[in-house]
Amino acid sequence: MQPRRPPPPALLLSLWLLPSLALAAAASADPQYTDVPRQSPAVGLPRGILQLAARAALHFFNFRAGSPSALRVLAAVQEGRAWVDPQEGCKVDLVFSTEQYNPEQEGEEHSGKCSARVFFKNEKPRPAINVTCTQLFxxxxxxxxxxxxxxxxxxxxxxxxxxxxxxxxxxxxxxxxxxxxxxxxxxxxxxxxxxxxxxxxxxxxxxxxxxxxxxxxxxxxxxxxxxxxxxxxxxxxxxxxxxxxxxxxxxxxxxxxxxxxxxxxxxxxxxxxxxxxxxxxx
Known part of the structure; x- marks a missing residue:
């Protein structure tokens, strides 16, 4: 019986790339995909954490603005990354777009962009938030x-x-x-x-x-x-x-x-x- 020939180098390269290609496809297809660094365990990271963090940041932003005329709602998360520390909690850095909550006036800019860092302590409420938004009003x-x-x-x-x-x-x-x-x-x-x-x-x-x-x-x-x-x-x-x-x-x-x-x-x-x-x- 003749020994099996090893697969050609091109095939080995394609097999090695498959997991990376699949991961990239998942990230582009799923807006809730979270980019988690390899060194940070993803145990306990809920699906949709980027959207959840963006909404929390906007709740905080709206409250601090203290203006019924300046209320914003989430339009879309544009990019973000989450880290999980089993002892501390989950930290999220993200950029997201917003819309005016009550866009009644024509001729005004109704969309904006925010960047935020949100830190969730393990299963505890009131996340710590730093948020910066472009001037919308x-x-x-x-x-x-x-x-x-x-x-x-x-x-x-x-x-x-x-x-x-x-x-x-x-x-x-x-x-x-x-x-x-x-x-x-x-x-x-x-x-x-x-x-x-x-x-x-x-x-x-x-x-x-x-x-x-x-x-x-x-x-x-x-x-x-x-x-x-x-x-x-x-x-x-x-x-x-x-x-x-x-x-x-x-x-x-x-x-x-x-x-x-x-x-x-x-x-x-x-x-x-x-x-x-x-x-x-x-």
Whole structure:
């Protein structure tokens, strides 16, 4: 019996390249693919970590901006890399594009770009975030819009109490839009603080609103929102107390009803208390 001939060098090279080609194809085909360095174990890294990190960064960004007129939502993750340290947690560096949350004005730029570093401590909420975004809104126009919204809220004649915003058809009455935008702004803090590397949140509905009297000119609201918790698919009611005045740091405290540990679902913060986190243009 003759000994088998070794495969030609070209075939050996193609076989050696197959895993690399397959990996590259997966990265280009799957927007949720995460580039993890070989030396960093990927154990416990959830699928879609780049999108989750981008949403957490935007929740933090929206809260710190403190402007209902400057709200942004995620458009797409453009690039990113995640590292996993079994003892510490997961660190994500990424670049993503954003869109204006309520693009009503024609002739304005509605898209932008952000870069962020997000650090998730092992299964703990409130990721540490450094985020920088390109300027998306003219400062003077944004201030004018915020003050117009502020005046609308001060003159609001619709009885407050039990509401459904949006309604069962997903519609938001224009007269109630300022309420929804303020609820979205206050909820941004709650969603950021509750996010972990395995859980993220989406605002589903504003279900009740109570406007409180204040000793100054600020707007003071107690409201209840429903948050959709991924990946448990639970709907979480959260009561939020929000104090807002255009150009000043947002003040938020909240309590969420949860099946696990209700005491872990409450928090309080003022925007100025977050100065240790990097926060740039909006």
């Amino acid at each position: 003219d400062k003077v126009k944004r201030q004018e819009k915020d003050y117009l919204l502020y005046k609308q809220m001060k003159q609001l004649k619709t009885p407050l109490g039990t509401v459904s915003i949006p309604d069962s058809h997903g519609h938001i009455d224009p007269s109630l839009r300022p309420l929804w935008d303020l609820a979205f702004l206050g909820s941004s803090y709650v969603m950021w603080e509750k996010t972990t590397q395995f859980l993220h949140y989406y605002l589903v509905q504003l279900s009740s609103v109570k406007q409180l009297k204040t000793d100054d000119d600020s707007i003071d609201f107690d409201f209840t929102v429903l948050l959709h918790e991924f990946s448990t698919q639970e709907i979480i009611p959260c009561r939020i107390h929000l104090v807002w005045y255009p150009g000043k740091p947002l003040k938020v405290n909240y309590h969420c009803q949860e099946l696990q540990s209700p005491e872990e679902g409450s928090g309080t913060v003022e925007g100025s208390a977050m100065a240790q986190n990097e926060f740039n243009n909006f």
